[in-house]
Amino acid sequence: MALIRSVFQEELDGVSQSLVDLSNMASDSIHNATQALIEANLKIAEEVISYDEKIDLYQHDLDTRIIDIIARQQPVASDLRALVTALRMSADLERMGDLAHHVAKVARLRHPANVLPAELKDLVNHIGSVAENISRKIPTVIETRDIEMALQLEKDDDEMDKLHRQLIGTMTSSSWTHGIESAVDITLLGRYYERFADHAVSVSRRVYFLVTGTFANPTR
Amino acid sequence: MALIRSVFQEELDGVSQSLVDLSNMASDSIHNATQALIEANLKIAEEVISYDEKIDLYQHDLDTRIIDIIARQQPVASDLRALVTALRMSADLERMGDLAHHVAKVARLRHPANVLPAELKDLVNHIGSVAENISRKIPTVIETRDIEMALQLEKDDDEMDKLHRQLIGTMTSSSWTHGIESAVDITLLGRYYERFADHAVSVSRRVYFLVTGTFANPTR
Numbered sequence: 062m063a064l065i066r067s068v069f070q071e072e073l074d075g076v077s078q079s080l081v082d083l084s085n086m087a088s089d090s091i092h093n094a095t096q097a098l099i100e101a102n103l104k105i106a107e108e109v110i111s112y113d114e115k116i117d118l119y120q121h122d123l124d125t126r127i128i129d130i131i132a133r134q135q136p137v138a139s140d141l142r143a144l145v146t147a148l149r150m151s152a153d154l155e156r157m158g159d160l161a162h163h164v165a166k167v168a169r170l171r172h173p174a175n176v177l178p179a180e181l182k183d184l185v186n187h188i189g190s191v192a193e194n195i196s197r198k199i200p201t202v203i204e205t206r207d208i209e210m211a212l213q214l215e216k217d218d219d220e221m222d223k224l225h226r227q228l229i230g231t232m233t234s235s236s237w238t239h240g241i242e243s244a245v246d247i248t249l250l251g252r253y254y255e256r257f258a259d260h261a262v263s264v265s266r267r268v269y270f271l272v273t274g275t276f277a278n279p280t281r
Numbered sequence: 282m283a284l285i286r287s288v289f290q291e292e293l294d295g296v297s298q299s300l301v302d303l304s305n306m307a308s309d310s311i312h313n314a315t316q317a318l319i320e321a322n323l324k325i326a327e328e329v330i331s332y333d334e335k336i337d338l339y340q341h342d343l344d345t346r347i348i349d350i351i352a353r354q355q356p357v358a359s360d361l362r363a364l365v366t367a368l369r370m371s372a373d374l375e376r377m378g379d380l381a382h383h384v385a386k387v388a389r390l391r392h393p394a395n396v397l398p399a400e401l402k403d404l405v406n407h408i409g410s411v412a413e414n415i416s417r418k419i420p421t422v423i424e425t426r427d428i429e430m431a432l433q434l435e436k437d438d439d440e441m442d443k444l445h446r447q448l449i450g451t452m453t454s455s456s457w458t459h460g461i462e463s464a465v466d467i468t469l470l471g472r473y474y475e476r477f478a479d480h481a482v483s484v485s486r487r488v489y490f491l492v493t494g495t496f497a498n499p500t501r
Contacts, residue, residue, distance in 0.1 A: 128365055135355045145348055148365065152372070233462040241464045242453045248468040 072130050073140070076147050077203055079123045083154040084199040084264070086116050090161035091196060091257055095189030097168040098250070099182055101175040109165035116158035120151050127151075146267050150203075153260040153267075157196065160257040167246055176246050178239045181231060185250065188224045191217060192254045195261040202265050206272045214265040221258040225251050292350050293360070296367050297423055299343045303374040304419040304484070306336050310381035311416060311477055315409030317388040318470070319402055321395040329385035336378035340371050347371075366487050370423075373480040373487075377416065380477040387466055396466050398459045401451060405470065408444045411437060412474045415481040422485050426492045434485040441478040445471050 090109055097106035127144050130136075136144060167176055177185055195217045202211050228251045231237070232244050270276055310329055317326035347364050350356075356364060387396055397405055415437045422431050448471045451457070452464050490496055 128361060131351070131365075132358050132361050138352050141348060141352050145351075145368065148368070149372070152369070229465060232465060237461050241457055241461070244461050244464050245449060245452060245468045248465045249472065252469065252472060 069130075069134050069136070069140075072126075072134070073143070076123070076127055076130070076144070079119070079126075080147060080150055080154065080203055080264075081200040083116065083119060083123065083151060084196060084203070086112075086119065087154050087157035087161065087257075087261075088193055088196040088199075090116065090158050091164070091189065091254075092193050094161040094164035094168070095186065095193070097165050098176060098189070099186055101168060101172055103169060103172045106165040106169040106172065110162055110169065113158050113162035116155060120155040120158075123151050124148060143271055146271055150264045150267050153264045154199075157257050157260045160253045160260070163253045164250060167250055171246065176243070176250070178243065181228070181247065184224065184228060184231070185247075188221065188228065188251070188254050191221050191224060192257045192261075195221070195258050199261060199264050202268050206268060208269060208272055211265045211269040211272075214262050218258050218262045221255060225255050289350075289354050289356070289360075292346075292354070293363065296343070296347055296350070296364070299339070299346075300367060300370055300374065300423055300484075301420040303336065303339060303343065303371060304416060304423070306332075306339065307374050307377035307381065307477075307481075308413055308416040308419075310336065310378050311384070311409065311474075312413050314381040314384035314388070315406065315413070317385050318396060318409070319406055321388060321392055323389060323392045326385040326389040326392065330382055330389065333378050333382035336375060340375040340378075343371050344368060363491055366491055370484045370487050373484045374419075377477050377480045380473045380480070383473045384470060387470055391466065396463070396470070398463065401448070401467065404444065404448055404451070405467075408441065408448065408471070408474050411441050411444060412477045412481075415441070415478050419481060419484050422488050426488060428489060428492055431485045431489040431492075434482050438478050438482045441475060445475050 090112055093105050093112075094109045096102060097109060127147055131141065131144055134140075195214055198210060198214055198217075201207060202214070228247065232247060237244070266276065310332055313325050313332075314329045316322060317329060347367055351361065351364055354360075415434055418430060418434055418437075421427060422434070448467065452467060457464070486496070
């Protein structure tokens with residue numbers, strides 16, 4: 062029984078920890094982007110925008126490290142698959158940072174005006190919370206490889222889709238009085254949140270696949 | 282002088298060829314999706330939607346092959362980087378197929394109505410052509426590793442951004458009479474074409490990076 066873990070195992074654990082760190086960065090970003098949007102807060106919007114560079118750098122360093130591990134350790138097939146999957150997860154998480162950054166940019170573009178009509182603030186706040194909650198579950202999925210929780214993210218994403226349809230429905234109802242520019246902004250915002258959640262679910266599916274060898278919900 | 286190329290070199294060439302095939306599939310898809318949209322042609326829309334499954338399968342097989350090559354050949358650092366880059370390129374190309382599929386789904390959703398008001402058909406057709414043209418350059422970039430052509434894709438993408446702004450501008454001008462639902466559809470379509478072109482540029486940048494070791498246009 063090996064009491065001292067191998068260097069390789071420590072490197073793999075380090076990769077998992079970095080993916081957790083990236084998840085937390087993406088979660089913080091979407092939290093703050095939603096706040097910037099709801100409050101039309103330019104300072105927070107600017108912070109989210111500049112924070113995205115940190116996420117990009119963090120991901121770039123992580124990817125370099127993963128490729129270096131593959132080159133040095135020449136891992137067996139299952140470890141290699143895990144490392145390639147880690148590269149894909151880091152790409153998803155980096156993209157989530159981009160999407161939070163896009164939300165913040167819409168808030169900045171319209172400042173000092175508020176992008177959101179008063180009647181949509183609660184709904185968009187709710188969409189932002191669901192996106193953040195999905196993302197906040199990723200660290201546990203990565204750390205525990207909990208398959209039940211991985212599947213829970215799919216359900217949360219159904220909730221996101223429902224809210225997204227509600228958002229579009231509000232705009233296309235005959236009572237919309239806020240004009241086309243506002244509808245264009247909100248359509249894009251809805252798309253950014255939806256894609257943020259999609260990428261979070263994708264991370265969780267990759268963990269599911271690593272653990273079970275099968276795809277969760279292949280028909281989606 | 283080795284007249285017989287190594288098995289490994291043949292495998293690398295095979296990966297390049299598959300990336301070229303995937304590029305052609307994505308190009309065909311966006312071409313047909315644009316036609317489905319412009320003509321409100323349900324049959325073509327359905328074909329693009331079902332063709333996306335073929336692209337997904339092709340990409341899945343390619344990725345499996347690339348990981349198998351890494352596992353068996355244990356390539357040196359530069360070859361390993363090329364293979365990891367191939368994985369990223371295949372992800373970009375698969376996503377381009379998704380985006381063409383999204384365009385086709387909008388055409389199908391509104392059929393038999395035409396999603397596009399008559400005055401936007403030429404502009405959207407132009408946007409579709411630019412997206413396709415960018416994508417059609419990828420095979421040459423991959424096969425010749427031509428750095429000048431890789432940079433040309435960046436310029437084409439600037440044209441895409443200009444047309445995309447024009448599209449949004451047409452909708453938000455005071456003369457827009459086609460309502461909110463149409464504006465939501467067209468905003469999403471514009472986003473799909475823009476992202477299609479972004480991913481095509483991303484493929485070309487990855488080739489640029491492999492050849493030069495530096496990033497093209499890092500400030501973008």
